[in-house]
Amino acid sequence: MSQTALITRSPDWPLQVKHPGKPDWERTAVRWLRDLLPARYAGYVTLTRSPVLLARHAQLQLQHEMRAVRVAMETSRAELPALGVAEAVIENSIRMYAIELGQLARLARAVRLVGDALRTAVR
Numbered sequence: 001m002s003q004t005a006l007i008t009r010s011p012d013w014p015l016q017v018k019h020p021g022k023p024d025w026e027r028t029a030v031r032w033l034r035d036l037l038p039a040r041y042a043g044y045v046t047l048t049r050s051p052v053l054l055a056r057h058a059q060l061q062l063q064h065e066m067r068a069v070r071v072a073m074e075t076s077r078a079e080l081p082a083l084g085v086a087e088a089v090i091e092n093s094i095r096m097y098a099i100e101l102g103q104l105a106r107l108a109r110a111v112r113l114v115g116d117a118l119r120t121a122v123r
Helices: 003-008 025-036 039-043 051-079 087-122
Strands: none
Touching: 025 051, 025 087, 051 087
């Protein structure tokens, strides 16, 4: 089995991205990756014309987002009471951050798989 086949059989492969070798698969990968970034990045032609660079940037963006969510979660109990946030809201926000971390981790795995497939296609 090829490396690409192993990558795309992963449950983390995004449903929005066609499998490598299918018509327009790279276009679907670029669209999906671009949608993960803040809207202001859509105007950077350098990113949109280089799928490998786009995948790398999406991975970095997700890593930083995960870091921000961890900080928000870890500091909630210490900082939010001083801002007048109710205890129940603090606990709900911590649960929300935990869920978001899980979602971001799944997205990061998917971006890694798409990036690997794009790099394989370039070779």
